Amino acid sequence: MSVFDNSNFFPEFPFSPSRLRHVQPRPPVTTASQPCKTAIAADLPEVAGPAPDAMPDAAVPGSAPPAIRMPAPQRPALRSLRTPPPPVPLRMLPLATFIWGSRALPPQPRTRADHALIWVTSGRLQLDYPRRHQTLRPGDLRLIPAGTAFAALPMQDARGHVALIPADLAALAGLPAAGLAAHVGAQAAHLLRLLTALASASGARDAGRTADLAALLPRCLATLDPERAPAAAPQIRTGDRDLVERFLTLARASLRDCLSLAELSGQLHCATAALDSACLAARGRRAIELIHDLRLECAAGLLRQGRLPTTQIARQAGYSSQTHFTRAFVAATGRTPEAFRAQPC
Known part of the structure; x- marks a missing residue:
């Protein structure tokens, strides 16, 4: 038998069966916090809701909680993400x-x-x-x-x-x-x-x-x-017109030789300044500018006519090098010789 057999119990032992049968129910103990809790509960508003008997089966303890449907969030109005371009400066x-x-x-x-x-x-x-x-x-x-x-x-x-x-x-x-x-x-x-x-x-x-x-x-x-009045057109002398025509013919025929303006003037038996003045009076352009126009005209014609390499075109048009030809052509037309050739007329 265990050490806690029935003989070891005595009447005053709190847990003895005899003691439990004669225990009187004690009055409820009122603590200082209990009135506060009661007062707080009394102040709380009554929450309206279904009666306990009307609760769904899912609310029974031990069952799965009911699915809660949250209202769809209100999406804010979409604002345009495209900002206006900044003003173009002067x-x-x-x-x-x-x-x-x-x-x-x-x-x-x-x-x-x-x-x-x-x-x-x-x-x-x-x-x-x-x-x-x-x-x-x-x-x-x-x-x-x-x-x-x-x-x-x-x-x-x-x-x-x-x-x-x-x-x-x-x-x-x-x-x-x-x-x-x-x-x-x-x-x-x-x-x-x-x-x-x-x-x-x-x-x-x-x-x-x-x-x-x-x-x-x-x-x-x-x-x-x-606005100033336009200048009167200078009187073109017949000799100046003839000199310019001979100059253009000689320059066009000798483009490939890359002759300088002084060499062309020497072949025409006139001074460079006189040739320049005659070109200004007859064509409104200086002599060197007319030479540049002839080179560009020749290069553009060769680019349009065939498939000659640009190096050969530069040589026939009178340019000193391929770089010189490309730089002058881009400055005059805004395009490289290859782009000029690829674009249809």
């Missing part, structure tokens, strides 16, 4: 690098989406419209509105400035919609400072300063001198 270009028009010989008029402010400070610029041709001289200024078809070809000695003004900036400044033809006189320094500052502010996206400077541009243009 650009300043050297006149010598501004060649505009179709890629033909010579360039044909084409339209632009921006306004072109062309200012010649030295040399000359050939400006062609569909039914009108002009030659800008030092001091001449032209404002060509957007959408106007024109072609611009600077001569080799041309120097100056070209401001490409976006349409929105031109509208903000209030530039004349019909364009402008003027002569820059005493306002040259002020106009150059204004255009440079406007290009800098526009490129830095400084809207306030750009607007202030743009408002000054039409005022400055209004102070320029009026």
Whole structure:
């Protein structure tokens, strides 16, 4: 028998069977926290819900919890992720690098989406419209509105400035919609400072300063001198015309020999300066420019006619090397010789 047999129990032992049979139920003990709990429970609002008997079977303990359906989240309205492009700034270009028009010989008029402010400070610029041709001289200024078809070809000695003004900036400044033809006189320094500052502010996206400077541009243009009358065509002497024709014939026949202008003048028994003056009077171009035109014309014809290598074409057209030919052809047409050949006529 175990050590805890019945004989070892005594009446006072708390767990003895006799003690358990005579234990009186004790009154409930009220603690300090119980009234608080009762008061808190009384203050809580009554939650409306189904009666215990009406609970679904899934709520019975031991059963799987019911599937809770959450409301679909409200998707926020989609905003366009495409931000508007930044405004195009005003650009300043050297006149010598501004060649505009179709890629033909010579360039044909084409339209632009921006306004072109062309200012010649030295040399000359050939400006062609569909039914009108002009030659800008030092001091001449032209404002060509957007959408106007024109072609611009600077001569080799041309120097100056070209401001490409976006349409929105031109509208903000209030530039004349019909364009402008003027002569820059005493306002040259002020106009150059204004255009440079406007290009800098526009490129830095400084809207306030750009607007202030743009408002000054039409005022400055209004102070320029009026357009000069075109110079009277010089009287061409018969001797000059004959000399130029003989010069062109000799230069075309000797392109492959790469003769210099002095050598050509020697064969024509005239001075280089006299030949240059005769070419200016008869053709409006210097003698060296006419030679360049002949070389380009010969090279373009050979590129269109056959499949001769460009090295051979450069030699027949009178260029000193393939590099010289490519550089001169790109400067004149905007395309390499290979691209010019691949493009249909």
